[in-house]
Amino acid sequence: MPRAKEAVETQPKTGRSSRRFKITPLGDAALYVELGQRVDTALNSRAIKLAQLLQARRDVREAIAGYASVVVHYDPEQITAKGLTAAVQKLSGTRADSVPPGRLHRIPVVYDGPDLAETAQALEMPVEELIRLHSETTxxxxxxxxxxxxxxLGPLPERLRLPRRKVPRKQVPPGSVAIATAQTGIYPLPSPGGWHLIGRTDVRVFLPNSDPPCLLRTGDRIRFFPA
Structure with a gap:
């Protein structure tokens, strides 16, 4: 069975776009399609749309959208890496404006995290301003x-952006709400972490007995509000 041996840098053949992307093989039956390298809602919409189109193909087992990329697991009995690469080239020019808005989640937060005061000081703003900026963004x-x-989750407002902590914590409590670089998030389980902890929520984002087990899905929208 022919395989892709190396990354292929290409662009859509639709005539509508000159946006380049890169396709890299992942083992014998998967491809990695990189559309860009930014935390950007437009790129993410393109990735979601491409994953939806690929998932509808009979020769694709699973297509998973990331920030600005798609991992495509395909059936090598039905298509070769070269054939799927050609399909990706064709589909990648599809407009992403048909991607419907994701589900909207409103999540209460108690803003009393152990890093709240220190983070506000580093950002040179009052704690109340940090809370306002964090909670008024979708x-x-x-x-x-x-x-x-x-x-x-992101993008975080420009005024709230900080690098990760120099020394990560060995364990962060579940439910902790944190920020770092251009993103924010909720720790679902006790785990190590280097983000700045600004609050906590009782909302469970990992539900192991549910199907699917993750409350939040790629493309969903999230609003935090002070509890």
């Missing part, structure tokens, strides 16, 4: 990963 779930149920 965030997108760009992808789910790291630990079960962890959703990467």
């Amino acid at each position: 965030y997108r779930c760009f992808m789910v990963g790291f630990v079960p149920g962890w959703a990467f």
Whole structure:
């Protein structure tokens, strides 16, 4: 069975776009399609749309959208890597404006995190301003990963952006609401973490006995509000 041996940098053949992307093989039956490298809602919409179109194909087993990429697991009995690459080239030019808005979640937060005062000081603003900026933004779930149920949410307002902590914590309590770089998120399980903890919520984002087990899904919208 022919395989893709190396990454292919290409662009859509629709004539509508000159946006380049890169396709890299992942083993014998998967491809990684990279549309860009930014935390950007437009790129994320393109990734979601491409994943939806690929998932509808009979020769694709699963298509998973990330920030600005799609991982495509395909059936090598039905299509080759070269054939799927050609399909991706064709589909990647499809407009993403037909992607419907994701579900809207309103999540209460008690803003009393152990890093709240220190984070506000580093951002050179009052705690009340930090809370206002964090809670008045509608965030997108760009992808789910790291630990079960962890959703990467953003973009964070420019004024709230800080690098991760220099020394990560060995364990962060579940329900902790945190910020780092251009993103915010909720720790679903006890785990190590290097983000700034600004609050906590009782909303469970990982439900192991549910199907699906993750409350938040790629493309969903999230609004926090002070509890």
